[in-house]
Amino acid sequence: MNTTAAPVSPLAPIFAQLSAMEIRDAQAPMLPRECYTSDAFFAFEQDAVFARSWLCVGRAEQIPKPGDYLAARIAGEQLLVVRNQNNEINAFSAVCQHRGQIITCTSGHARSFRCPLHFWSYDLNGHLQGAPRMGDPATLQQLRSTIRLPTIRIELWHGFIFINLDENAAALAPSLTKLEPFWANYEAADLVGVPPVPAEKVLPWNWKLHYENFTDAYHPEFVHQGTHDFAPSNHPDGGVTFTPMSDTDNAIVRTVPMLKSDGGMMRDGWGEAAAFPAIATLAPEQRKRVTFAMIPPGMTLMFAPNVIAYQLITAVSATGTMAANDRVTGGGWLLPRSTLDLPDFAQRSAQVLEGASKIWAQDLPINLAMQEGKNSRYKPTGIYGPLEKTLVQFNAWLLHRYLAALPAA
Ligand code: FES
Ligand SMILES: [Fe+2]
Structure with missing residues (x-):
């Protein structure tokens, strides 16, 4: 018989306190002090709050022309917010889909995005464009038809650009009426x-x-x-x-x-x-x-x-x-x-x-x-x-x- 007990999370006492707290009429009492001091709780919060909420990364007029882009970082994820040739603003993960290099952490203007490690390139919609020395044209075509930088939820509100890592998050605008x-x-x-x-x-x-x-x-x-x-x-x-x-x-x-x-x-x-x-x-x-x-x-x-x-x-x-x-x-x-x-x-x-x-x-x-x-x-x-x-x-x-x-x- 296996008698090894599951390890107890250092957050268990805080979680127990939070579970016992009540929300009434959209109001709640003061949070435990560890919510303001604990590194482990901060890591929990990155997922519980920052990876599931709408975060403003700037304004649409900061990227006025096709190819203008903003770099953003949310819940440890490096992201790109890009205006494409149709003047639409989209958000992508900045993680190269070859082996995971970060493509860029700085804002600017580009006709396409090129990964610094092996020069894979992506168009303004995040689709793979080029992948040098990966094989014959048919192989490249296959890669191009399947590989894209992961897309991230985005919403514009009064000219502010908000993004959310949670695909299932409720829309932003109704929550700000x-x-x-x-x-x-x-x-x-x-x-x-x-x-x-x-x-x-x-x-x-x-x-x-x-x-x-x-x-x-x-x-x-x-x-x-x-x-x-x-x-x-x-x-x-x-x-x-x-x-x-x-x-x-x-x-x-x-x-x-x-x-x-x-x-x-x-x-x-x-x-x-x-x-x-x-x-x-x-x-x-x-x-x-x-x-x-x-x-x-x-x-x-x-x-x-x-x-x-x-x-x-x-x-x-x-x-x-x-x-x-x-x-x-x-x-x-x-x-x-x-x-x-x-x-x-x-x-x-x-x-x-x-x-x-x-x-x-x-x-x-x-x-x-x-x-x-x-x-x-x-x-x-x-x-x-x-x-x-x-x-x-x-x-x-x-x-x-x-x-x-x-x-x-
Ligand atoms: S990791 Fe980006 S091209 Fe290789
Ligand atoms: Fe003040």
């Missing part, structure tokens, strides 16, 4: 994308803490004194409002008022004398509020009276995150062409960056200390107040994905 009212009147202003400057620095905290800091309506009054008072969560005329969440939503949304119309980011943070002019096509109520939306696990969006600002977020390890946009590296804006054409646009951008980096400088020590708190044996089970609705919504979004991927008991 709650954001449609916030898009109203923006695109009539002939918006142009200014992509974020890519991040080079790893921020030393878990990716979920990065989102929690972004989405937390409770902290600005305390952490962001002097930079965020113009867009308060608490205000006698009504403060933050939370958009209701359903279990199939991929967006978590809050909106705060501004003290005066047409304000925005200026060199001291949020203020009346915004660096970018207000967008003329917006309705009066849109010119007096800011909406913060997260689209986990890779993106945030912010609708302000003068800009839509977006951040792209990459989880690199249990305690490492990369983020690119105006708070960290610059750019990440959708702006009316008329704003980009202003002769002093560079100075205005610099003011936005200065104000945003003052807010960011206040968040940095908070995120560092929160990551340290997650390591503590004294970490609380967590108490949420009325201003923390987006956090319990995020917990539910995560828990849905974790529970769906747990190994069968």
